[in-house]
Amino acid sequence: MFINNSIFFLDYIRILRPQQWLKNLLLYFPSFLSGSIISIEYPFQGVMPIIAFCMGSSATYILNDIIDSDNDKHHPRKKYRPIPSGTISKITAAVLALLLLCAGLTFATFSVSIRFSLYLVLYLLVSTLYSLKLKAVPLVDIFCIATGFIIRLEAGGEAFAVPISDWLFLTVFLLALFLSIGKRLNEKLNLGNEAKCHRKSLAGYPDGFLDGAMYLTGGAVLVTYSMYTLSRSHLFYTVPLCCFGLLRYIFRVKSGQSGDPTESLLKDVPLLLVSLTWAAIIGWRLYF
Template sequence: MVRLLRPQQWLKNLLLLFPALLGGQILVKGLISQSLVPILAFCLSSSATYVINDIMDEERDKNHPKKHLRPLPSGSISRVVAGVFAFFLVTTGLLLGGWCGQKFFLFLLSYLVVSTLYSIRFKNYPVIDIFCISTGFVLRLIAGGIATGVAVSHWLFLNVFLLSVFLSTGKRLSESHALGGRAKEHRMSLAHYPKGFLEGILYMCGAAVLVTYTVYTLQKPNLVYTVPLCTFGIIQFALLANSGKSADPTEALLKNPAILLISLTWLVMVLWTLYG
């Protein structure tokens, strides 16, 4: 049951804290405790979408070199139990979201709708599948701004959007390289991407991420010294994606020493610059 939740993916929900962190307000009294319920609501809701996705992909995952070990395709848990579990997660997540206010609830509901549509249908369509994943990141960011009462600047919005497209494209590219000729059997959208297309999108979005992040840091001058770190991280992730290794954003952060070190260094520099 714990594996079905994919708790390691909950790291993505820390994006709710980014508006307050980069807005210099994360240490405001009571703000972190105020953010706990919204983050929990997204954790439960995101886990529900993972369960739904696993139910939809059960047969296909049985022939995947790695995914066949997941609880559903391996037979560790039944579809009925997984379905009941997903319903419980959705209901609990929405109840917590409603407790956080109407605006937050609407963004949480939007996240659930987009993620569910992705699992049921949209993941089979090229480009649309990438934008569905990216939308999840953007909705987390805006919901975090609502939950903490910190406005999301235009440049931060653009930067997170482009970064999410970059990461999503990298994930698709790594899957394409890792699965080779069997890629379309496991993910239909990969059959529709022409050769070199995903690489082009990856490089285009990587460059756009660096431009928008640089402009964003100019509003907080001392943050400009974090741009080299971001450049290294972007290039390292692109290398992962092109090598066929797992380029899932969470796995890359947790399992790739270089990306983990760069991310922690970036966080320390941001905290020192804005709060030190």
């Protein structure tokens, strides 16, 4: 009985996709890179924004799983998710998503600011449109994902009162495009003829397009990040780390490994070490 209850509880944790909350750390980028993160007051100013976004993003993940449940049954890994596998019903999942949505908006409005809550609403709107229709449209699907990252960046600037520089904006936007394209390319390579059954947009990408687009955006990320660091000379030494990270991700995608950005960061030791080294160098330069 205890084992069954534990499995049932884990299914509810899995449907929230807590590993994807890592993306919401982007809210801290503006304050971290500006050297002001140590001045953030905890717990409300520092914790409440990310709690609100984690709740909101989990609500959109659940909605996406509900809509995609039939297609996910054709995917070798996603078919084991709680909704496609039938361990959690669509109605139960919908109620949970609604509760998370209301809680996230409440935290955003009353614990942060009204303007921050508007960024969260915009993120929810883009994510909902993506889940309902736009994810089936080639190019539009990856631009929707990139927009979600930009909204997180701007929301972080609002939450911690830090202006977003032009070069940082471009770097995050292009990096999000690069990672989204890599994920699509990985799906197309690994799923083969089943790709269009899992994701309709994959059938609309011509052969070789995603490869070229990934190389193009990867090079653009390196340029914009280099320009960002040139405006702040103490960060210039992190450019080689950026270059290695981009090439390592391309290597993973082309070798058939997972193209999911979060999974790549958490499970790929070289990428994880490079990311930690990057954070350590910037932290040392800015704060010590």
